[in-house]
Amino acid sequence: MLGKTFYNQSIRKILVAFGTIFNNINIEREKADGTIETIKIPLAYAPRARFVQRLNQTFDPTETEVQQTWPRMSYEWTDISYDSTRKLNTMQRMSNVYITLNLAGIPTGSFITGEKVTGATSSALGFVVDQPTNTTIALMDTTGTFTDGETITGEYSGETAVLDASTSTTTNANRISYRYERVPYNLSLQLAVAAKTTEDGLKVIEQILPFFTPEFTVTIRDVVKHDMPVLLSSITQDDTWEGDFTERRFIIWSLDFEVKSYLYGPSKNSNIITKTITQIYANNDLNVTDFTMDTGGSGTFRVGEIVYQGTEHLLASSTATVTSWNSSSRVLQVTGIKNTFDLTEKVKGSESGAEWILGSTSTLFESPTSTALGTAAARIVQEPDPTTADADDKWNVTTTITENP
Amino acid sequence: MATSSYFSHNTSPAERTLLNSLIVESIQIMGMDVNYLPRSQNNIDSIFEDAERNSFTTSYTIEIHLGDDTIEGFGGEGDLISRFGVEVRDTVQLVMAQSRFTDVITAADATLTKPREGDLVYLPFSSQLYEITFVEDQIPFFQLGRNFTYQLECALFQYSDEELATGVAAIDSVETTYSYSIDLTMSAGGSGTFTTGTTIYQGTSATDSSARGEVVSWNSGTRVLRVMNIQGDFTTGVAITDGTATWTLSSFDDLTLPTDKFAQNIEVETAADSGIVDFTESNPFGEF
Numbered sequence: 001m002l003g004k005t006f007y008n009q010s011i012r013k014i015l016v017a018f019g020t021i022f023n024n025i026n027i028e029r030e031k032a033d034g035t036i037e038t039i040k041i042p043l044a045y046a047p048r049a050r051f052v053q054r055l056n057q058t059f060d061p062t063e064t065e066v067q068q069t070w071p072r073m074s075y076e077w078t079d080i081s082y083d084s085t086r087k088l089n090t091m092q093r094m095s096n097v098y099i100t101l102n103l104a105g106i107p108t109g110s111f112i113t114g115e116k117v118t119g120a121t122s123s124a125l126g127f128v129v130d131q132p133t134n135t136t137i138a139l140m141d142t143t144g145t146f147t148d149g150e151t152i153t154g155e156y157s158g159e160t161a162v163l164d165a166s167t168s169t170t171t172n173a174n175r176i177s178y179r180y181e182r183v184p185y186n187l188s189l190q191l192a193v194a195a196k197t198t199e200d201g202l203k204v205i206e207q208i209l210p211f212f213t214p215e216f217t218v219t220i221r222d223v224v225k226h227d228m229p230v231l232l233s234s235i236t237q238d239d240t241w242e243g244d245f246t247e248r249r250f251i252i253w254s255l256d257f258e259v260k261s262y263l264y265g266p267s268k269n270s271n272i273i274t275k276t277i278t279q280i281y282a283n284n285d286l287n288v289t290d291f292t293m294d295t296g297g298s299g300t301f302r303v304g305e306i307v308y309q310g311t312e313h314l315l316a317s318s319t320a321t322v323t324s325w326n327s328s329s330r331v332l333q334v335t336g337i338k339n340t341f342d343l344t345e346k347v348k349g350s351e352s353g354a355e356w357i358l359g360s361t362s363t364l365f366e367s368p369t370s371t372a373l374g375t376a377a378a379r380i381v382q383e384p385d386p387t388t389a390d391a392d393d394k395w396n397v398t399t400t401i402t403e404n405p
Numbered sequence: 406m407a408t409s410s411y412f413s414h415n416t417s418p419a420e421r422t423l424l425n426s427l428i429v430e431s432i433q434i435m436g437m438d439v440n441y442l443p444r445s446q447n448n449i450d451s452i453f454e455d456a457e458r459n460s461f462t463t464s465y466t467i468e469i470h471l472g473d474d475t476i477e478g479f480g481g482e483g484d485l486i487s488r489f490g491v492e493v494r495d496t497v498q499l500v501m502a503q504s505r506f507t508d509v510i511t512a513a514d515a516t517l518t519k520p521r522e523g524d525l526v527y528l529p530f531s532s533q534l535y536e537i538t539f540v541e542d543q544i545p546f547f548q549l550g551r552n553f554t555y556q557l558e559c560a561l562f563q564y565s566d567e568e569l570a571t572g573v574a575a576i577d578s579v580e581t582t583y584s585y586s587i588d589l590t591m592s593a594g595g596s597g598t599f600t601t602g603t604t605i606y607q608g609t610s611a612t613d614s615s616a617r618g619e620v621v622s623w624n625s626g627t628r629v630l631r632v633m634n635i636q637g638d639f640t641t642g643v644a645i646t647d648g649t650a651t652w653t654l655s656s657f658d659d660l661t662l663p664t665d666k667f668a669q670n671i672e673v674e675t676a677a678d679s680g681i682v683d684f685t686e687s688n689p690f691g692e693f
Contacts, residue, residue, distance in 0.1 A: 013681045019673035020682050024660060029458050029566070031634075032447035037458070038635050039566055039585045040659060042668030046488035053491055056666045065534050067493050067561040069583045069665065074488045116680045156679040194489050196565040198453040219683040245522065245539035246496070246558045 006130075006266040008113040010222050011187065014261050015045060015077060017220045017228060018189055022073060027203040039071075041204055046074035046192070067248075071195040071204060079188035083260065086184035094224065095178040096129060096140035097392040098269070100170040101152065103135040107161040111137055111154040113264075114223045119163075121150035127221075128154070129177045130267040137161070138177055138267070145169070173390040177269045179223065182262035193253040201237070201251050208255065209235070223264040231258040272391045278380040288323065289337060290362040291347060293330040299354025301325035301332055306350040309341055309358075313350045318342075322349070330356065378403045415550030425553050429502045436470040439499070440527040440573060441510060443517055460568035461525055464576060465510045469526075472498025472556055479531075481560065490667035497535055499526060499557040503542070506555065520555050525562060527576050534579055535559035568634075581621045584633040586664045589645065589657045591628040597650025599623035599630055605647045607639060607654070615640065620647065628652065631663065 025041045101117075111117060111128045117139060118125045124146045126139030137152075146152070148168040153160045163169075191208075195201035212232035220228045234256040241249050301307060301322050308316030318341050320334035332347065341347065341358055348355050381400045389395035442464055446456035474480050474496075481496035501520065510517050519540065526535045541556040569580040581601075599605060599620045608614030616639040618632030630645070630652070639645075644653050662668040678684075 016673055016676040017682045019669070020677040023670040023673045030448050031458050031568075032445070032460060036636055037566070038637075040662065040670065042662055042665045042670065043673065044490065044667050044669040045673075050486050053486055053667070065532055065562075065579050066564040066583060067495075068489060068491075069564045069566075070489075071565065072489050072665075072667070074490075074667075076488060114680075156676065156681060192488055196563055197450075197455040197457070199450055199455060199457060200565070219685075221680050221683055225683060246560070248494070248538075248560055248563070 004266045006113075008223050008264050010261070010263050011077070011080075013114070013220060013222055014187055014228065014259055015075075015189075017218050018230065018257070018259060019043060019045060019075060021216065021218065021230065022075070022191060022208065025073070025204060025207055027071070027200060027207075041193075042069075042072040044072075044074045046076040071193065071200045073191060073193050073204070075189055075191045077187060077189050081186050081188075083184040083186045086260065088181040088184065090181055090183075092181040093178040094181065095176045097390075098129050098138045098140045098172055098175075098177040099126065099142055100132070100172055101137045101139060101146060102164040102167055102170065103137070104149070104162040104164050106134045107159055109157065109159045111159050111161075112157045113267075114221055115154050115156040117152050117154050119144070119146045119150045119152050122147040138269075140177060171390075172269070173392075174272050174274075175269050176272055176391055177267050179267050180265050182223070182264050185261060185263050187259040187261060189257045189259060191255040191257065193255070195251045195253070198239070198251060201253055205235075205253055205255075220261070222262065226262065229260045231260070232256075233258050274384060274387070276382045278382075280378040280380070287337060287363060288333060288335050289320070291332040291334060291341065291358055292360045292362070293332060293347070293356035294344075294359040295330070297330070297354065297356025299349060299352050299356075300327060301349045301354045301356075302352045305352060307332070307334060307347050308350060309345050309347060313348075330359075332356070415547070417549065421549045421551055421553075424549055425502070425504050428553050429505055432468050432470045432500065432502055432505070436468045436500075437528075437530060438466050439469050439529065440571070440576060441465045441467050441520070442525040442527065442569075442571060442576070443510075443514065443521070444523045444525065446523075458566070458568065460570065461576075462568070462570045463514070464527070464571035464573045465513060467501065467505060467509045469499040469501045469557075472500050474498040493561055495533065495535075495561045496538075497528070497533075497559045499559060501555045501557060503553055503555055520557055526557065526559055527573070529575065532575065534562040534564075534576070536562045581633065583664055584621075585635070585662065586621055586631050586633040587618075587635065587639075587657055587659050588661065588663055589630045589632060589639060590655045591630060591645070591652035592655040593628065595628070595650070595652025597647075597652075598625060599647055599650050599652075603647045605630065605632060605645050607637075607643045607645055611648075615643075623650075628655075633664075 023043045026038050027041065028036045028038050031037055111131060113128050115128050116125055117128055122144055124144030126142035129138040129140045131137050146163060146169050149163055149165040151160055151162050193201060193204050215229040215231045217227050217229050220226060232255060236254045238252045303322050303324060305322050306313065306319050307322055308319045310316040318339035320337040322332060323335050324333040341361065343358050345358055346355050347358050379402045383398050384395040385398045442461040445460045445462060447460060448457040450457060475498045479495040479497055482494040484491065484493050506520060520537055522537050522539060524537050526537060528535065536559060537557050538560050539558040541558065542552050544556050564583045566584050569577050571577055601620050601622060603620050604611045604617055605620055606614035606617035611617055616637035619634040621631040621633050623630050639654055639657060641654050641656055644651050658671060660671040660674050662670060
């Protein structure tokens with residue numbers, strides 16, 4: 001049922017954005033001579049291939065001179081869950097005008113959805129919507145015009161590709177790219193701070209906590225740019241200072257965060273809608289009719305009451321609801337007529353007790369007798385002005401309303 | 406009933422001297438030389454009872470013998486990977502003659518009457534720096550009524566930018582290898598050669614400077630100066646000097662941690678700068 005291949009790297013981007021919050025924290029220590037030494041706290045995304053880290057860190061056998069260097073920080077992603085409180089209408093589409101860049105050949109890697117692509121010669125730029133084929137890239141929010149044969153570079157992926165020498169760009173004037181509405185997910189992340197002394201740990205923690213109230217918002221460029229709140233949900237400190245003298249002491253702070261973000265489905269494209277037709281089908285209940293009464297009646301009809309013909313309300317041959325009563329002109333305006341009111345017969349108010357003889361009727365608004373689709377009461381047609389406008393043009397709307405006679 | 410006055414196994418000074426001599430000699434024959442580094446605790450925190458910055462500036466060479474727990478290899482949990490990278494949780498048990506400690510170390514520093522927890526021992530054969538976590542002075546238990554050895558329980562040192570200035574190159578290199586350092590790239594056209602261990606600075610003097618640090622290395626080919634023990638903020642386009650050599654700072658990135666093989670500060674920043682994070686959005690409570 002699924003099966004369309006796509007990968008927006010949304011979670012990867014979230015992890016990078018999260019790391020950026022904490023990658024430039026320094027602490028200061030006073031040395032014996034009173035001068036201040038600054039130390040930047042190393043930060044890393046913790047999970048990794050063991051062999052890679054082994055080779056990175058201890059490939060040289062002399063580099064095991066110490067157990068480890070502290071203080072340091074790491075973070076990891078622990079959980080992901082759907083956030084029903086931020087649910088969006090899943091039938092809603094996010095649409096963009098896009099162009100298609102035609103490549104001269106198949107690039108070695110892939111551009112990343114949402115990343116900025118820049119032309120080396122033209123300096124034109126745009127943001128990747130999709131890679132429909134191996135040799136095409138769809139871009140939105142473009143600025144400038146790409147040049148035939150120039151090299152384009154993805155800012156994040158570092159991927160490069162050469163555009164076709166003669167037809168580098170397809171404008172897709174009559175099409176749009178769209179995705180169904182993004183899906184809200186919460187990611188749980190944990191930041192761990194390891195310190196050798198209590199003071200070192202506090203110096204780090206106190207530079208973090210005041211910024212979370214309890215959220216801290218980062219603007220992230222994913223498939224679309226959005227504000228991503230990062231909520232600090234809990235803080236714990238584990239200090240293993242008790243125990244056997246031979247046991248090591250570890251001071252580790254664990255900060256749990258909840259990141260409110262979104263995941264995105266695959267992109268699709270479709271023709272631009274250039275004309276809308278709206279047909280209105282009236283309901284007989286909405287008909288408005290003026291009853292003009294003969295002279296000589298009695299009582300005053302009340303707005304909202306039921307009027308009827310017949311011996312009594314429950315046995316009425318026809319009914320209607322009063323919308324207004326003009327005693328001078330003797331015009332009773334009614335709606336929601338059930339069955340036919342006969343002329344020269346009394347019209348009675350069910351609540352007011354008013355009784356007047358019906359002289360004539362006049363229908364102010366009457367829907368067609370048939371409710372078939374072809375016989376709408378009114379038709380509203382909207383078209384762009386000019387009608388040749390593309391999706392990225394500025395245009396007015398011409399609205400034409402036609403009523404069914 | 407009191408012990409028999411006709412037998413005495415625990416009071417003979419001559420026998421004690423003989424036993425001590427045998428212990429010292431056996432360690433000197435079968436043992437190895439190590440470096441004993443007493444700890445100087447600077448800026449003691451009276452609340453948390455910790456030292457903000459420790460230094461090890463003296464080294465004493467003394468012989469030890471590996472303890473029973475270390476005959477077949479180092480103890481501890483060994484090498485493991487944790488969320489903070491690769492950790493080497495080696496432990497070692499060292500046996501030292503009490504009299505030799507007195508003769509070598511106490512004689513040089515009267516305040517050091519016995520090995521102390523927190524002091525370091527450098528094992529040249531494995532190039533490892535161990536921290537003494539516990540000093541056991543009652544094993545073997547009162548032979549001839551006295552104890553003649555210290556049994557040092559040691560764990561591989563957890564380094565945290567402590568100052569190592571012992572004069573022993575192999576030990577002092579631990580600081581230059583693991584301390585927080587940054588690489589400063591100089592513009593062409595400077596003069597002189599920076600010397601490892603000297604203080605470089607931007608300003609009129611080392612004491613009146615906007616930034617300064619201690620030279621770890623200088624590559625004249627690439628014009629990259631690596632410094633540690635950094636104070637202040639370096640500024641590009643401004644000369645850096647140690648009083649002799651003078652070069653103008655061209656560029657540097659303090660998020661690059663060349664001495665830390667686990668850190669990804671610069672990788673995270675580079676990825677974010679490439680368009681993932683929109684830094685143009687301002688936040689009254691932060692930089693983003």
